[in-house]
Amino acid sequence: MSIVRKLWVVVMLCLAGMAGAADLPAVFPQVRSIFPEADAYGGFEGTPPSVAVYQGGKRIGYIFLTEDVLRIPAYSGKPINTMVGLDLEGRIAGLAIVKHDEPILAVGITPERLNRYVAQYEGKSAFDKVIIGARREGHVAIDGITGATITVMVENATVMRSARLVAEARGIRPPVSPVADRKDAAAPAQPAAPAPLPAGEMPAAPAQPGAVSPPESRPQRPEPAPRPAAIASGTAGKPAAVVKQAAPSSQPVHGAMPLTPDFPPQKVAPLPAKPGTWTPPKEEPAWIAIWQNRSFDIAVLVVGLATLSFILIFQDWLAKHPNALTYVRNGFHVYTLFFIGWWGLAQLSVINVLTFVSSVMQGFHWENFLIDPMLFILWGFVATTLLLWGRGVYCGWLCPFGALQELILIASRKLKLPEIEFSDAVHERLVALKYIILILLFGVSLQSISEAAWYAEVEPFKTVISMRFQREWEYVLYALGLIAIAAFNRKFYCKYLCPLGAALAIPGRFRLFEWWLRRRKECGKPCQVCANQCSVRAIRPTGEINANECHYCLDCQVIYYNDKLCLPLIDRRKRREQQLVRGQESRANAPAKNVVVSENHPDDMGTAGQH
Structure with a gap:
């Protein structure tokens, strides 16, 4: 019976998820402010999960919740769940805070100030390095909220990192800078030598600056004529590396070793990363940049x-x-x-x-x-x-x-x-x-x-x-x-x-x-x-x-330490003063006694003088 109950719970959760995705604006009204032109929505799909947004049957972007992508505890110790919209070029179409436990946002920050803050993200690329406050070279600065320093810094890290992860998972790549475009245009055309691909895997279509579409919406290229794959001996029949779109070059490559039947298998080095994917640079923790600022x-x-x-x-x-x-x-x-x-x-x-x-x-x-x-x-x-x-x-x-x-x-x-x-x-x-x-x-x-x-x-x-x-x-x-x-x-x-x-x-x-x-x-x-x-x-x-x-x-x-305020010190001071007065009186009276003795005993004057 317990197994049946568990299966029933799983089925109900799946149905609830499907219903929520089918009528997304009913569950999350914030989506209408992010994509007001949208007329249809997909379901939560992929890793990390996101919802495809459509207009007139054409995909125009994605909606996701940061809680499903990345959880960074904020001032309250709990993450801020934010709905973020991305267009097909990786730009943030808008965002809205869905749930939070932040004290400063619950009591103290007006909705108008919060809306002004989140509006600053619109139009920013998911690959921008956005910071709060002072400007830094290579970064995009936005204004924070006075009195909510920790909250806005955590929200910034949550939004930007989640947006980048979703964009990468959907095949969106960072736009090429105009400077790089001009350099590439000025350089003479040379045959491209892409990274080697495992046999049977096609390379990803190259990203076009300014207009990047998801993998599923790209036009399919005609399959090129098959070329023989070079197989290293001793690899159990697995191809070592195959280049499918580059013409073979007759020029020797520096450091390359020919694949011959007697080539030792231990010389075949593993590929450093999955070919055809973009490996983002490793980011430093958000707090390091804050400390530097x-x-x-x-x-x-x-x-x-x-x-x-x-x-x-x-x-x-x-x-x-x-x-x-x-x-x-x-x-x-x-x-x-x-x-x-x-x-x-x-x-x-x-x-x-x-x-x-x-x-x-x-x-x-x-x-x-x-x-x-x-x-x-x-x-x-x-x-x-x-x-x-x-x-x-x-x-x-x-x-x-x-x-x-x-x-x-x-x-x-x-x-x-x-x-x-x-x-x-x-x-x-x-x-x-x-x-x-x-x-x-x-x-x-x-x-x-x-x-x-x-x-x-x-x-x-x-x-x-x-x-x-x-x-x-x-x-x-x-x-x-x-x-x-x-x-x-x-x-x-x-x-x-x-x-x-x-x-x-x-x-x-x-x-x-x-x-x-x-x-x-x-x-x-x-x-x-x-x-x-x-x-x-x-x-x-x-x-x-x-x-x-x-x-x-x-x-x-x-x-x-004050002998005029502390009673024990006052008593000591008075005793010292009395002793000092008595000592002064005794010294003052001592010459007078000598004079009296001298008058009564004249012979003692010489003795006193000798001493």
């Missing part, structure tokens, strides 16, 4: 991360010079906001974390994450700092939205705006919110990354950083509200709502070192200066630093 951004980012490493290593010296620390920290916030954020669009997100977890569960591939060099390098640095310092390095120094909040707080303090703080009881309960949000997002992501991306709009990063406030008014209003609150409560969003901060805090608990932020035995018992001065409320009343909430601003370290 963003070499300047990568260099500036690496310099910035090296500078931050230097700051962290020599943090004690900076803490002893608070004015220098203030300038360095504020300057780095400007760098983080403008370069890492608004220029490099390297704002990390909780969606990155959820995508990484999903990739590990479904099959991890480095190529999925190498596609964006800025995010890849930044995540690598953050992973390292999590092991050494914990969450605080990213949240306090490398988060563009966090840097914006810090700069807003500086401006509010210049304006002498009041700072509002919650009580300890309220604060402790609000801190748990971001962990609850993270758990909910993780649960939703197990079902659908795209749906989790919609709920992840609790992060204002996309609105403020990726899209630079160019969004619908409700998203902008939400982001501006959080920024306004940050002027009165330092990093309100980071402390209470940020799921990314919660995600970083979990592995940050396994950091290797605890001595980067120095504490004294008097901290918390009785001294509460650091706890009262910490605006992010990361120091417990008992004096310990809660690394899960610390943003590594180093304010507590400034107090640690």
